Amino acid sequence: MMNQTDYLLEVIGLKKYFKVGGRKTLRAVDGVSFYIRKGETLGVVGESGCGKTTCGRTCLGIYDKTDGQVLYRGADVHCMNRAERQKFTKQAQIIFQDPYASLDPKMKIQNIIAEGIRAHKMASGRDEIQERVSTLLKTVGLDPGYGSRYVHEFSGGQRQRIGIARALAVEPEFIVCDEPISALDVSIQAQIVNLLDRLQEERGLTYLFIAHDLSMVKYISDRVMVMYLGKIMEITTSKALYHSPRHPYTRALLSAIPIPDPAMAKKKVRIPMEGEMPSPVNPPRGCRFQNRCPYAVEICREAEPDLKEIGEEHYAACHRWAEI
Amino acid sequence: MGNILQVENLSVTFRTHAGEIQAVRDVSFTIEEGAVTAIVGESGCGKSVTSKSIMGLIQKPGMVSGESKILFRGENILAYTKRQWESYRGQKCSMIFQDALTALNPTMNIGRQITEKIMVHEKISRQKAWQEGIRMLELVGIPNAPMRMKQYPHEFSGGMRQRVMIAIALTLNPQLLIADEPTTALDVTVQADILDMMKEIQQEHGMTVILITHDLGIVADCARHIIVMYAGKVVETGSAEDIFYRPAHPYTKALLAAVPRLDLEQGHLETIEGAPPNMANPPKGCPFADRCPRRLSVCGKEFPQNTRLSESHQVCCWLQRGNE
Amino acid sequence: MDRKVMKKVFFSNKMTVLCTGLLLAVMAASLLAPLSPYDPDAVNVAEKLQGMSSKHIFGTDSLGRDTFTRALYGGRVSLLVGFAAMCVAVLIGTFIGTVSGYKGGKVDSICMRVVDVFLSVPSLLFIIVVYAFMPRNMVTLVLMLASFSWTKVARVVRAQTLTLKERDFVTAAKALGVRQSAVIWRHIIPNLMPQIIVASSLSIANAILDESALSFLGYGIQLPMASWGSMLQSAQQYILYNPICAVIPGSLILITVLCFNVLGDMLQQILDPKLVK
Numbered sequence: 001m002m003n004q005t006d007y008l009l010e011v012i013g014l015k016k017y018f019k020v021g022g023r024k025t026l027r028a029v030d031g032v033s034f035y036i037r038k039g040e041t042l043g044v045v046g047e048s049g050c051g052k053t054t055c056g057r058t059c060l061g062i063y064d065k066t067d068g069q070v071l072y073r074g075a076d077v078h079c080m081n082r083a084e085r086q087k088f089t090k091q092a093q094i095i096f097q098d099p100y101a102s103l104d105p106k107m108k109i110q111n112i113i114a115e116g117i118r119a120h121k122m123a124s125g126r127d128e129i130q131e132r133v134s135t136l137l138k139t140v141g142l143d144p145g146y147g148s149r150y151v152h153e154f155s156g157g158q159r160q161r162i163g164i165a166r167a168l169a170v171e172p173e174f175i176v177c178d179e180p181i182s183a184l185d186v187s188i189q190a191q192i193v194n195l196l197d198r199l200q201e202e203r204g205l206t207y208l209f210i211a212h213d214l215s216m217v218k219y220i221s222d223r224v225m226v227m228y229l230g231k232i233m234e235i236t237t238s239k240a241l242y243h244s245p246r247h248p249y250t251r252a253l254l255s256a257i258p259i260p261d262p263a264m265a266k267k268k269v270r271i272p273m274e275g276e277m278p279s280p281v282n283p284p285r286g287c288r289f290q291n292r293c294p295y296a297v298e299i300c301r302e303a304e305p306d307l308k309e310i311g312e313e314h315y316a317a318c319h320r321w322a323e324i
Numbered sequence: 325m326g327n328i329l330q331v332e333n334l335s336v337t338f339r340t341h342a343g344e345i346q347a348v349r350d351v352s353f354t355i356e357e358g359a360v361t362a363i364v365g366e367s368g369c370g371k372s373v374t375s376k377s378i379m380g381l382i383q384k385p386g387m388v389s390g391e392s393k394i395l396f397r398g399e400n401i402l403a404y405t406k407r408q409w410e411s412y413r414g415q416k417c418s419m420i421f422q423d424a425l426t427a428l429n430p431t432m433n434i435g436r437q438i439t440e441k442i443m444v445h446e447k448i449s450r451q452k453a454w455q456e457g458i459r460m461l462e463l464v465g466i467p468n469a470p471m472r473m474k475q476y477p478h479e480f481s482g483g484m485r486q487r488v489m490i491a492i493a494l495t496l497n498p499q500l501l502i503a504d505e506p507t508t509a510l511d512v513t514v515q516a517d518i519l520d521m522m523k524e525i526q527q528e529h530g531m532t533v534i535l536i537t538h539d540l541g542i543v544a545d546c547a548r549h550i551i552v553m554y555a556g557k558v559v560e561t562g563s564a565e566d567i568f569y570r571p572a573h574p575y576t577k578a579l580l581a582a583v584p585r586l587d588l589e590q591g592h593l594e595t596i597e598g599a600p601p602n603m604a605n606p607p608k609g610c611p612f613a614d615r616c617p618r619r620l621s622v623c624g625k626e627f628p629q630n631t632r633l634s635e636s637h638q639v640c641c642w643l644q645r646g647n648e
Numbered sequence: 649m650d651r652k653v654m655k656k657v658f659f660s661n662k663m664t665v666l667c668t669g670l671l672l673a674v675m676a677a678s679l680l681a682p683l684s685p686y687d688p689d690a691v692n693v694a695e696k697l698q699g700m701s702s703k704h705i706f707g708t709d710s711l712g713r714d715t716f717t718r719a720l721y722g723g724r725v726s727l728l729v730g731f732a733a734m735c736v737a738v739l740i741g742t743f744i745g746t747v748s749g750y751k752g753g754k755v756d757s758i759c760m761r762v763v764d765v766f767l768s769v770p771s772l773l774f775i776i777v778v779y780a781f782m783p784r785n786m787v788t789l790v791l792m793l794a795s796f797s798w799t800k801v802a803r804v805v806r807a808q809t810l811t812l813k814e815r816d817f818v819t820a821a822k823a824l825g826v827r828q829s830a831v832i833w834r835h836i837i838p839n840l841m842p843q844i845i846v847a848s849s850l851s852i853a854n855a856i857l858d859e860s861a862l863s864f865l866g867y868g869i870q871l872p873m874a875s876w877g878s879m880l881q882s883a884q885q886y887i888l889y890n891p892i893c894a895v896i897p898g899s900l901i902l903i904t905v906l907c908f909n910v911l912g913d914m915l916q917q918i919l920d921p922k923l924v925k
Contacts, residue, residue: 062822085825089824089825090825093823094820096816096819096820101816102819103817106841107834107838115821156367185366186366187579187596190582190584190596194593194595216584218586242587253513256515257586258516258544258545259544259545259587260544260580260585261587262544264587277511341656
């Protein structure tokens with residue numbers, strides 16, 4: 001077992017509720033606990049409405065928490081004073097899904113990238129800032145001459161590179177990648193993923209990589225966390241997740257992913273799920289997955305399963321993991 | 325079986341303030357009756373514009389060039405009058421869009437939207453049309469159809485809305501169904517359900533389907549024939565086996581290598597460097613030449629003629645010109 | 649959005665070019681008013697209420713002042729009051745709108761209730777009453793007009809701020825540790841420009857109309873200074889005898905206000921990012 005101090009980020013019982021339409025509460029994240037070690041990539045997958053984006057943003061303190069703790073190097077992200085908070089923003093950064101909405105259309109590229117450098121006074125004088133911006137543009141594979149242009153002149157993939165440069169500008173050690181490739185074309189997706197991979201190697205970055213595309217997550221992550229209705233269903237290494245998934249939801253999810261190979265596609269057996277995902281405003285009693293699970297029995301409807309360690313680096317929240 | 329649709333020299337341009345965008349450039353292909361043909365390509369390759377031309381949905385500032393011909397059972401539909409178009413759309417050819425929420429009228433209940441379409445084309449009573457609507461909803465797997473007919477689009481979940489749209493498209497038994505990214509906005513598990521349902525209906529009724537998508541996994545799963553488009557041109561056509569196991573065009577090869585595979589362990593993802601050309605001023609030669617690892621000097625000068633590699637397999641690439 | 653494309657769209661639209669041209673002409677004429685050989689306030693009873701002639705192209709008023717010269721000087725006042733009132737209104741409206749939208753919660757509720765109150769007061773009547781206690785000069789007039797037109801700007805700006813603050817680039821700036829005031833100044837306000845420009849063009853039109861109405865009622869610009877509104881007022885007694893005295897300032901108000909309104913509408917279309925890609 002690893003020492004707790006090796007954890008860069010530790011999340012304990014984190015809850016984030018939103019008030020919707022008067023008295024109802026949307027339980028976007030409902031008690032999740034996990035950790036990320038320094039230098040690793042933790043992938044987060046799940047279908048829309050599972051709370052993965054909310055979870056990532058709450059970890060960065062962009063959203064206030066409802067309950068629980070997010071510890072970054074042992075310090076509670078949500079209980080920081082101004083100076084600590086400012087220091088934290090320099091260490092932890094975010095890359096967004098939509099490369100169109102995440103860059104200010106009224107700003108030049110160099111000012112977008114320099115924003116963090118200025119906010120943290122990491123360089124003095126125009127020339128030094130300029131130089132840093134040029135280096136950053138080169139790092140993400142863009143022409144340094146692009147600095148004086150505006151966002152609308154760039155394609156989706158180039159914009160995503162600019163977004164990465166903006167995050168890198170403050171030299172962070174931890175980056176939340178919030179579906180950074182979902183909006184991009186296939187050939188561009190591979191470019192961005194390889195870029196993130198390279199940066200991680202060069203700079204020892206730690207990633208929380210959120211995506212709905214399990215194949216890409218499996219490729220980039222060391223460990224993968226599967227979420228459903230605001231809860232963690234299973235966390236394990238990406239290899240084990242594909243070869244020996246234990247949670248019925250993980251299995252159903254894996255079996256739904258189309259494989260780009262006609263012969264394999266014909267052989268594949270789908271594990272069907274009943275009905276549709278319930279609303280996070282009104283989740284089912286007991287296990288969250290109980291009403292769609294082909295293996296559900298009495299106890300699944302009664303009691304909510306805890307996230308149990310069922311093997312080395314393998315956690316699952318299922319009453320019947322051993323039998324199925 | 326024979327061909328239901330024959331597209332010859334189709335060119336579509338859009339006049340914008342940024343210049344004339346040549347979305348589709350001199351494209352020819354055929355669609356076999358009773359099979360699923362997929363048109364694959366990245367955003368901006370012209371696949372959606374091609375499908376809209378087949379439905380006659382190109383509007384100003386878009387323009388279909390004079391030389392273009394689209395033969396539906398031998399009849400050039402581009403020469404249709406407004407009246408002929410109206411009876412063609414819906415009865416002979418129908419379309420499913422990516423975003424069901426915008427494609428359905430939010431102020432009308434589902435039942436009215438289906439019956440309206442039936443009653444425009446056929447002289448039957450409202451009651452009979454209503455019965456037919458219920459039958460269609462049941463066909464696409466919507467439980468509780470008689471009650472659901474009275475509901476409005478916002479009362480359906482994303483997956484159910486997509487089913488409703490498919491039900492509307494399938495009323496009147498069109499001979500040709502165009503599905504433009506039918507599952508892109510949906511989660512993988514919902515996507516798998518909908519694709520299974522569509523495959524079943526297609527096989528049962530022997531319907532002809534044109535599937536527009538960027539997802540090679542879906543293509544492998546559903547399509548018998550594949551048309552690969554790049555920068556407004558068809559670069560390769562063939563059976564699913566041809567394209568996946570014997571790809572001939574460097575772009576097709578690169579595209580297949582850039583997709584992460586769940587079922588394989590991959591050390592490194594291949595990428596296609598660079599970006600697709602600007603369609604306001606497309607290159608004279610092969611549009612992929614700039615990104616092609618096996619580029620010849622002739623590639624930049626002239627677009628290669630079609631090379632027939634086998635009965636089903638055709639490619640536009642200078643590297644294959646000698647193999648005929 | 650591309651500036652070049654925007655320019656192209658702007659100049660390809662005949663209405664916008666026509667309105668801009670007319671407005672520029674009215675403004676230029678007003679600015680060049682001192683070139684006229686006549687003093688706008690000089691009384692010459694001997695030549696009163698003359699019709700159109702080569703000496704006075706649009707005739708004279710009841711005190712023998714040249715109508716055309718007076719209309720030009722009046723235009724200076726009307727346009728100045730309009731611009732000044734718009735500037736004050738836009739400043740206040742933008743400030744309150746952005747703060748209200750960005751802060752949300754209690755601040756937002758309070759600001760928006762204040763706006764509601766201002767919108768439910770009959771503005772002209774209120775100004776007339778307040779005038780009884782205030783010095784009657786141009787500054788008062790501008791402030792009074794602005795105090796009722798900032799509400800419309802504030803509403804538009806707040807609505808837009810609400811959507812802007814949820815955009816990812818604002819979240820990104822916050823995550824980078826950029827100060828709140830800097831986020832508003834650098835990210836929110838530049839992206840509000842289309843809305844602000846449209847609101848100001850409509851706001852000028854309104855201010856000019858209100859100023860004319862007040863002056864016509866004798867509460868706006870004080871004699872002998874001329875504005876289009878006060879010219880209308882002095883012309884009304886003689887409207888049957890010498891209609892040209894009323895027609896000139898009246899049509900100037902009509903043209904100016906119409907142009908600003910049409911321009912506002914057109915700008916809304918041009919600056920809407922959904923329409924121009």
